[in-house]
Amino acid sequence: MGRRNSTHVSDFILMGLTDSEEIQLVLFMLFLLIYLITVLGNAGMILIICLDLHLHTPMYFFLSHLSFLDLSYSTVITPKTLQNLLTSTKYISSLNCFTQMNCFIFLSATECFLLSSMAYDRYVAICNPLHYPVVMPTRRCCSLVFGSYLIGFMDSFVMSRLDFCNSNIIHHFFCETPPILALSCTDTQDIEITISIFAGSTLLVSLITIFVSYVSILSTILKITSTSGKRKAFFTCASHLLGVTIFYSTLIFTYLKPSKSYSLRKDQVASVFYTIVIPMLNPLIYSLRNKEVKNALIRITQKRKSSKHKIRLKLNF
Template sequence: TPMYFFISSLSFLDVNYSTIIIPSTLMTFVSETKVISYTACAAQLFLFCIAVTGECYLLAVMAYDRFVAICNPLLYPVIMSKRFCVLLVCGSYFMSCMNATIQTLFVFRLSLCNSNIINHFFCDMPPILKLSCSDTHVADLVHFTCATVLVTSTMLLILVSYICIGVTIHKIKSAKGRRKAFSTCASHLTAVTMFYGTGSFMYLRPSSKYSVEDDKIISVFYTLAIPMLNPMIYSLRNKEVKEALRRTVAKLY
C-alpha cells in the first residue's frame, strides 16, 4: 500500500542518518588523531542535508496520503497510484539533492582558516560556519532562506492536510469511526512533532544565536534518537506488534 511504501522510504532515510554519522563519530571517539578530511567533511554534510531535507518532504507527502485516504477514500486507489507514489518519493529525493548541493557549495566556498577544530561530533553546518575567516553573511542568508522555505512549505502542506482531515473526522457520526480515522494519523503526527520541533530550533535561527553545547544535545536527539524511535512509532499501528508488546509488558509485571 502507499502508506507502507512511504514508511519504507522514511526508514531508508533514517538508516542513512545512522550510516552517515555514527561510524565517523565512533572513529573519532576511539582514534587518537580525531581527524576528518576536508572532502569527507563536505560529503558528510552533503549526505546529511539530503537525509534531513528528504525527511521533511516525505513527512509532507505522508500527510497528503492521509488526507486522500480519509477525505477521499473512494478515489484513494486512483489518486495514490503506484506510479504517482514513486514520482512523489523520487521528487522528494531530487529536491533534497538540489537543496543539499546549494547549501554545501555555499559553505565550502568559504575560507575555513579560523581553526581546524570542529566543535561538534559531526560536520554540521553551524559549527563549520564558525571556522570561516571570511564573510559568512551570504552563506548564512542562503542557509536560513533554504531552511525557512523548506520548513514553511512542508509544514503548510501538513497543516492544510490535517485541517481537512480534522473537518472530515468531525463529520463522522460514530465515535468508533472517529477513533479509527484518527488512529491512522496519530503515528505520523508524533513523528512530525518530534522532527520539526527539534529541526526548527536547530536551523531556523541566525548564527549569532548558535550555542554549541546546547545544540550538541539537540543534535543527538534528532540525528540518533528520532531515527531509532520512528520505526517503533509506526510499528505500534500494527496489531501483531502491539500484541507482542502487551505480552512482553505482562511478563515483566
C-alpha cells in the first residue's frame, strides 16, 4: 500500500462462495485435497531441482522460483479459505485483509515477469543454442529473477487510501482488489485507473515479451529438418505455453475490465481457478511430460536406496 489504508472498521466478513453447509463441506474437502497436491507438487519440484545437479540450469532455476511463487500465493489464500469453510465466523482483520491482498498482487505480478523471463530463456536456448551459456549465465538469470520480484513488489504498492464506512461485508472468499474497491465508500475512480495502468502495463510488457519470444521460437522450429528435433523443441515449449495461457487468461478476465461489468459469480470462479487450481496444475504441467524431471527423481530415489544399503552393510559389519 503506497499510503496507509484508513478504515472505519476493524475487521471484515468474508462471505465465501456459498451459504450451503453441505456445499461448504464438499468445497473444503476439494480445496484441501488441491492444496495438499499443490504443496507436495511445488515443494517436491523445488527439492528435486535443488538435489539433482543435472537440473542446475537456467530453465530449472526459473522453474524452481515459479514453484515457490505458486506455493506462496496459494498459501496466502487457501488456508484462510479452508478455515472459513469450516467455521461460522468468517472474520478477517483489516490488517490481515490488506496484507493478503497486497501479497497476492506482489506474487501475481512477479509471476507475470518470471514467465516472460522463462520465455526469453527458451528463445535463447532454441534460437541461439551455441551462445546460450554466454547469453544466460548464472548472474543474468539471478538478475532476471530479482527484477521480477522487484517489479512485483512495486506493483503491490498501487493501492491508495481507502475508507470503509457503510459495510464490512466482502462478497468474496478472499480479499481481492475488485470486491474491496466495490466495498469502499470513497471515490475509487482514480484508484481503478491506476490499477488498470499498472496491471495493464505488467500484463502487456510480459505478454509482448512472451509473444515475440515464441514467434521467434516457432520460426526456428519450422526450419528444423529433423522430425525428432522438431518434436523435442515443441514439447520443451508446449508446457510453458499452456501454463502461460491458463494464468494470463484468468488474470485478464479479472483485472482488465471496467468495474461496471463486475460479476460476483464469474469473478469468484475465475479467482478460484488462478488462486487455488493453477498453483496445483503448474508442477503437473511442467513435470509430467518432462523426462529430465522424471530421470532426476529416479536418480534421487536410487541414491537414497544406495545410501540406505551402505548404511545397513556398515551396521552389519
